[in-house]
Every structure is written in structure tokens, then in C-alpha cells.
Amino acid sequence: MATLEPVQPATSTRKNPLASLRQTLWQGRLAYLYILPAFLIMAFITFYPLGYQVWMSFTDFQLKHLRLQNPDWVLFDNYIQILKSGLPVTNFNFVRILVFNVVWTAVNVVLHVTIGILVALALNTEGLPGKRIYRSLFVIPWAMPALISGLMWANMWHEQFGAINQLLATIGLPGDTRWLLEPAPVINLPQIGVELPLAFFAVLIANVWLGWPFMMVIATGALQSIPVELYEAAEVDGASGWTKLWRITLPLIRPAMIPAIMIGIMMTFNQFNIIYFVTGGGPLGLTEILVTQGFKLVNPQGWYGVASAFNIIVFLILGAITLGTNRITQATEPYYA
Amino acid sequence: MTTKPLSASSSGSGVSLHNAVAIVWAFAGLLAGLGLSALGIFRAASAPGAADPTTRLPLAVTGVIALAVGGVILWRYVRLLIAIVTQADYKRARHTMKIDLLQILLLTILAVVLFPVVWIFSMSLDSRDFSRPVGLTIIPPGATLDAYKTILTHPSPNPVTFWQLLRNSLLVAGGTALLSVIVGTSAAYAFSRLNFVGRRAGMLGFVIVLMIPAGGTLAPLFVLLNGIKLDLSALQGAIPAVYDFLISLGIGDGTSLRTTLLGLAIAYTSTALPFAIWNMKGFIDSLPYELEEAAQIDGCTRTQGFLRVILPLSTPGLAVTALWGFLTGWSEFILAWTFLSEPTRFTLPMVLRGMIGQYASGTPWSQFSAMAILMSIPAIVIFFLLQRYLVSGLAVGGVKG
Numbered sequence: 001m002a003t004l005e006p007v008q009p010a011t012s013t014r015k016n017p018l019a020s021l022r023q024t025l026w027q028g029r030l031a032y033l034y035i036l037p038a039f040l041i042m043a044f045i046t047f048y049p050l051g052y053q054v055w056m057s058f059t060d061f062q063l064k065h066l067r068l069q070n071p072d073w074v075l076f077d078n079y080i081q082i083l084k085s086g087l088p089v090t091n092f093n094f095v096r097i098l099v100f101n102v103v104w105t106a107v108n109v110v111l112h113v114t115i116g117i118l119v120a121l122a123l124n125t126e127g128l129p130g131k132r133i134y135r136s137l138f139v140i141p142w143a144m145p146a147l148i149s150g151l152m153w154a155n156m157w158h159e160q161f162g163a164i165n166q167l168l169a170t171i172g173l174p175g176d177t178r179w180l181l182e183p184a185p186v187i188n189l190p191q192i193g194v195e196l197p198l199a200f201f202a203v204l205i206a207n208v209w210l211g212w213p214f215m216m217v218i219a220t221g222a223l224q225s226i227p228v229e230l231y232e233a234a235e236v237d238g239a240s241g242w243t244k245l246w247r248i249t250l251p252l253i254r255p256a257m258i259p260a261i262m263i264g265i266m267m268t269f270n271q272f273n274i275i276y277f278v279t280g281g282g283p284l285g286l287t288e289i290l291v292t293q294g295f296k297l298v299n300p301q302g303w304y305g306v307a308s309a310f311n312i313i314v315f316l317i318l319g320a321i322t323l324g325t326n327r328i329t330q331a332t333e334p335y336y337a
Numbered sequence: 338m339t340t341k342p343l344s345a346s347s348s349g350s351g352v353s354l355h356n357a358v359a360i361v362w363a364f365a366g367l368l369a370g371l372g373l374s375a376l377g378i379f380r381a382a383s384a385p386g387a388a389d390p391t392t393r394l395p396l397a398v399t400g401v402i403a404l405a406v407g408g409v410i411l412w413r414y415v416r417l418l419i420a421i422v423t424q425a426d427y428k429r430a431r432h433t434m435k436i437d438l439l440q441i442l443l444l445t446i447l448a449v450v451l452f453p454v455v456w457i458f459s460m461s462l463d464s465r466d467f468s469r470p471v472g473l474t475i476i477p478p479g480a481t482l483d484a485y486k487t488i489l490t491h492p493s494p495n496p497v498t499f500w501q502l503l504r505n506s507l508l509v510a511g512g513t514a515l516l517s518v519i520v521g522t523s524a525a526y527a528f529s530r531l532n533f534v535g536r537r538a539g540m541l542g543f544v545i546v547l548m549i550p551a552g553g554t555l556a557p558l559f560v561l562l563n564g565i566k567l568d569l570s571a572l573q574g575a576i577p578a579v580y581d582f583l584i585s586l587g588i589g590d591g592t593s594l595r596t597t598l599l600g601l602a603i604a605y606t607s608t609a610l611p612f613a614i615w616n617m618k619g620f621i622d623s624l625p626y627e628l629e630e631a632a633q634i635d636g637c638t639r640t641q642g643f644l645r646v647i648l649p650l651s652t653p654g655l656a657v658t659a660l661w662g663f664l665t666g667w668s669e670f671i672l673a674w675t676f677l678s679e680p681t682r683f684t685l686p687m688v689l690r691g692m693i694g695q696y697a698s699g700t701p702w703s704q705f706s707a708m709a710i711l712m713s714i715p716a717i718v719i720f721f722l723l724q725r726y727l728v729s730g731l732a733v734g735g736v737k738g
Binding site for chain 1: 432435436439440442443446447449450451452453454456457460516519520521523524526527528531532533534536539542543545546549554555556557558560561603604606607610612614619639640664667668670671675686689690693702705709712713716717720721724727728729731
């Protein structure tokens with residue numbers, strides 16, 4: 001398509017300031033054109049509903065208002081009821097859910113990243129047979145639809161018929177633990193509002209099973225881009241394996257891991273499928289996280305106004321966490337060209 | 338070869354602690370190889386005389402496998418011990434020890450990774466569901482493929498076949514992948530290469546959307562999509578073939594967008610877009626700018642440079658972005674569950690979710706497992722097909738390699 005047609009060379013227009021301004025504007029117009037489809041989809045499907053949600057959060061919007069009458073203004077009532085844990089929902093305690101959500105995210109991401117990097121390092125060993133097979137099979141948990149993983153782990157933890165208890169019984173351990181139903185806390189730190197029942201460890205294992213391969217793939221890519229010469233030079237200088245790990249490997253994979261960790265934080269904080277399907281938030285709401293509670297306010301409760309306020313609070317909290325993480329990591333991040 | 342004198346001088350040829358550990362390890366490996374081989378021979382030999390004919394085959398198979406693995410280990414360690422005794426090759430011993438410890442670790446992880454998958458597979462063959470006696474067997478007694486037959490013919494109480502559901506899911510997931518790649522890559526190119534007012538704010542705006550909770554905008558989205566109706570009957574007279582094709586996809590028959598697969602795909606695209614833009618921007622950032630400059634000197638416009646230089650070089654990034662979109666559309670169920678009302682347009686996750694009753698004992702677990710396996714296969718196959726792009730195509734955040 002007229003590739004050989006002479007086009008005004010960009011260099012000649014740069015001399016004239018007016019023309020360069022025009023060129024900047026033209027480039028801007030082109031950019032807006034490129035972004036337009038994405039913007040339209042996001043505007044209709046995300047930003048418009050978001051605005052609508054802000055409005056709903058100040059009303060007593062309920063199921064009956066979906067088609068018929070207009071809801072009444074309640075102003076900040078929804079927000080106040082949520083923050084005061086005053087909603088007439090069993091076991092609803094906003095602060096406890098929030099603290100649990102933060103603990104859940106932190107423990108998960110730390111485990112995902114640690115296991116992911118360790119396995120990537122192991123698979124990066126020279127002369128190890130079967131690397132490619134391991135790499136292919138290890139991503140299966142990531143490839144499995146999360147809905148299936150959730151339902152599958154719920155089944156595995158079942159006290160009577162689940163695979164875990166049957167496995168324990170086979171090797172001679174007590175096989176009747178009520179993993180998902182026992183409300184007595186295993187770890188209880190009331191000072192900081194942390195109360196973790198057995199079910200927490202059950203969902204944690206399910207989510208670690210699901211989450212580490214992503215980090216392994218990112219770490220593998222970063223490891224493969226480290227030049228071998230660096231290690232050779234370090235060996236000449238007599239560096240031990242431990243020194244090489246701390247001084248070369250980890251600093252060099254950090255720039256790739258940080259964005260992945262941020263995605264990991266966002267995904268885990270909002271990990272709906274695992275919590276909802278494995279424990280359903282139980283026992284006694286002790287493993288409820290914010291998204292699952294928010295979803296329950298819509299379905300089955302049908303309190304759209306309250307749910308909107310709830311979602312906006314979640315959004316603000318996660319936004320603060322993300323911006324905070326971003327600032328910390330950027331502030332300490334050395335830049336490589 | 339050249340490093341040999343170096344290692345000999347640094348570690349010493351005497352029996353240091355390191356070398357002692359290596360020798361102990363070598364003997365342990367020898368014993369493990371012997372033990373495993375013996376166990377294999379014993380099992381395989383006892384197979385023909387087994388009382389129950391159904392246990393004969395598993396006995397023989399596991400026996401032969403144990404014998405083979407034991408033989409390999411034995412061979413490996415006999416050679417190693419010979420090397421230690423005749424050449425005092427401790428370096429090789431330590432290397433073998435390191436590799437084999439890693440293999441043990443990796444095999445353990447593999448077992449943990451595959452355990453749930455094997456469990457689901459075993460349940461799908463077991464027609465007794467939850468009335469089964471307690472016990473772990475890969476192939477349960479009385480194994481049958483009935484559950485798969487049921488799933489393929491009538492997976493739900495509705496008169497819908499598995500193939501219809503599969504087609505719906507493929508359409509939604511494929512549509513999501515396609516839309517998010519096209520729309521996302523074009524926006525990513527602008528964010529990566531073009532200078533314009535509002536670039537930073539725009540990028541931040543898209544990433545913030547990643548933080549919106551799943552299903553958070555359910556109610557307004559319902560109202561919005563419910564109000565949009567696409568009626569293409571004008572097209573019917575003009576180009577009947579195209580019209581019929583679109584109608585067969587559920588597009589343009591005048592029903593509200595909420596109840597159509599197209600509406601669902603658009604909604605999913607908005608979920609997958611932030612990642613698509615972020616990842617593609619990172620990927621395009623890593624491509625050298627000089628290539629486009631050269632193309633521009635040769636007379637290419639910006640858009641030609643994008644289409645002919647950037648896109649062909651972006652295959653890994655595009656593959657991973659498409660994969661992400663596909664997986665998003667393939668397993669999502671909240672929006673589908675809320676929006677779709679026509680059973681012929683249901684997707685696989687909806688029916689799978691529908692099988693789970695309030696009580697575990699009321700759920701047809703063998704059918705659930707069979708369906709979970711059938712539903713995982715396309716996702717895993719696509720994952721494997723795109724796997725060679727996985728490492729290079731995940732460029733989230735734009736790290737320059």
C-alpha cells in the first residue's frame with residue numbers, strides 16, 4: 001500500500017516551532033484515536049457503572065427499585081452502618097473482615113513469591129534433566145479455571161469424603177478433622193483482631209496451590225535474562241553460591257517481580273472464587289473477605305445501595321494499598337536501562 | 338575440564354566434611370536403587386499369583402515401574418561410586434547429590450500439584466458419588482465412563498447439550514480474547530510510543546480498574562445492558578447470509594444486550610482490558626524504537642509502523658494477552674449467572690456451578706468431576722499451545738530485559 005510513496009520526512013518539520021506544535025497535536029490526535037475503543041468500552045462497562053454505583057451508595061436501592069420506583073436518599077447511612085458493623089447480617093464485622101483480608105493477602109503473596117522464585121531457581125540449575133516437563137506441568141493450577149479449582153478444593157477438604165482426610169487416614173493419621181467447619185481458632189491474636197480457624201489454612205493451601213505458578217513463570221523469565229557473564233565474573237572473584245544469589249540473582253529479578261507482586265496483591269485481595277467456593281466465608285464468617293461479603297450483599301440479600309457503598313469502601317482501601325505499595329517499591333527501586 | 342585443577346586445589350583431595358557427605362549420599366543412593374529394584378521384582382513376581390484378578394494388573398505395572406526406576410538409580414550410583422573409588426572424583430559426587438536432591442524436591446512438588454487433578458479424575462470414574470466407601474484409589478472399583486456420557490448428552494436439567502454449552506463458552510471466551518487483544522494493543526501502542534496530553538492519567542485510570550472488586554458493578558451493568566437492544570432486521574434484506582450468521586451467534590435479534598453472549602463478551606473485555614493494556618505496553622516498551630524510526634525513514638506512517646513492525650514482533654505479548662482474555666471469559670460465572678436467562682445461551686461455568694447443591698451429599702460428584710475435566714481440557718490445551726510464549730510474553734509493568 002504505497003510504501004514507496006515519498007512522505008514528508010519528520011526531520012524537516014522539526015525546524016519550524018509552529019509546525020512542531022502542529023505535529024505534536026496531530027500525534028496526540030492519533031493517540032486518542034488508538035485509545036478510543038478501549039476508552040469507549042471502559043467508559044460504558046466500567047466508569048459509567050462506577051458513577052452509577054456512587055449514586056446508588058447514597059440511596060436505599062433494593063431489588064424492587066431495579067425496574068419500578070426510585071429509591072430514597074439515605075446519604076451516608078450505608079457507609080456508617082457498614083463501618084459501625086451495624087448491618088443486620090449474621091457474623092458481620094467490618095474491621096474483622098478487613099484485617100482478615102489484609103492477613104490473607106500478605107500471607108498468600110509472600111508464599112506465592114517465595115515458592116515461585118525457589119522453584120524457578122531450582123529449574124534453572126544447569127544439567128537438571130526434565131526441566132521442560134516440570135515447567136509445563138507446574139502451570140496446570142494456573143491454567144485450571146479458578147471456579148473449578150475452588151469447587152475441587154472444597155470437595156477435597158470435605159470432612160467425611162474429601163481426599164485430604166482419606167489421604168491422612170491411609171497413612172495412619174486421624175482422618176476426621178473438620179477442616180472447613182471447625183470454628184475454634186488455631187491462631188488467636190485478639191490484640192490485633194486476628195482469629196484464624198483451620199479453614200483459613202485450608203483455603204490458604206488451595207490458593208497457594210493456585211497462585212505460585214504465575215510467580216514461577218515471571219521469575220523464570222527474569223532469571224533467563226540475567227547474563228551468564230555476571231556469574232562467571234563473580235566466580236572468578238571467589239563468590240559463594242549464597243553471595244551470588246543475594247548480590248546478583250535477587251537484585252536482578254526484582255524489577256520484574258515487583259509489577260508481578262502488585263498484580264498478585266490486587267488479584268489475591270479480590271480472590272473471589274477460592275474463598276466463595278471453598279469455605280463460603282465460613283465457619284461463622286471467619287474466612288470472609290471483602291469481595292465475598294460484598295457479593296453476598298447483592299446476592300442473596302439484594303441490598304444494592306448497601307453493596308455499592310461497601311464496594312466503594314473496598315475500592316478505596318485497595319487503592320490506598322496499591323498506591324502505598326507502588327510508592328514504596330518505586331522509591332527503593334534502582335533503575336536499569 | 339579446565340576447571341578441574343581449580344576445584345581440586347580449592348576443595349582439597351582429602352576427606353573433608355563435604356566429601357564425606359557425598360560418599361554417604363552415594364551409598365544411600367545405591368541402597369535406594371537396590372531397595373526399589375527389589376520391591377519392583379517382588380511386586381511384579383507376586384502379580385500372577387494374586388487372588389483377585391483386578392489387582393493383578395496394577396501390581397504388575399507398579400512392579401515394573403519400580404524396577405525400572407530402581408534400575409536407573411542403581412546404574413547411576415554404581416557408576417558414581419566407581420568414579421569416586423578409582424578417580425577420587427568428589428566433584429561429580431556433589432553434583433549428582435545436588436541434582437538428585439532437586440529431583441526429589443521437584444517430584445514432591447509435582448505430586449502436590451497433580452494430586453487434586455488425579456483426585457478429580459478418579460471421582461469422575463466412580464459412579465457411587467458420595468456413598469463410596471472411604472479410600473484412595475486412582476481407578477476405583479467398578480469404574481465407568483457413564484458420568485462423561487451423561488455430561489455430553491444432558492449436562493443440566495435444561496434441554497441443552499454439552500456441545501451447545503461448549504460453543505457458547507468458546508464464543509464468549511474467544512470473543513473476549515479477540516476484543517481485548519485488538520482494543521488493548523491499540524491503546525497500549527499509544528501509551529507506549531505516542532506522546533499526548535493525559536498519558537499518565539489515562540494509564541493510571543486503566544490500571545485502577547484492576548482494583549474494582551469482581552461483580553462490584555453488577556447492578557448498574559445489569560440496568561445498562563438491559564436497556565441496549567440491537568436490532569439488525571434491516572440487514573436481513575440487504576445481506577441475508579451475514580444476518581443469518583449474526584443471528585446464529587445471538588447478535589442482533591432485538592433482544593436486550595444483557596441476555597446475549599456479545600454483551601457478556603463486552604463486559605468480560607472490560608475486566609480483561611487493564612491487564613491487556615498493561616502487559617502490551619510493557620511488551621512494546623521493550624522493543625527497540627530504532628526499528629520504527631528506520632521504517633519511518635523508509636516512508637512508513639505511524640500506523641504502518643505499528644501494523645508492520647510492532648505487531649509482527651509482538652507475537653509473544655499478543656499470545657499471552659489473548660490467553661489472559663480467554664481464561665477470563667472461560668471461567669467467569671458471576672456476570673453470566675446474573676445476566677443470562679435463556680438456557681440455550683448458558684455457558685459451561687454456569688452449568689457446573691448449578692450442579693453443586695447446598696449439601697455435598699446431594700451433589701452428583703462423578704458428573705461434576707467429569708464436567709470439570711472436560712471444561713479444563715480446552716483451557717489447558719490452549720495454555721500448553723501458547724506456553725513457549727509465556728515466559729517472554731509476560732511483560733507486565735514494562736521491564737526492559
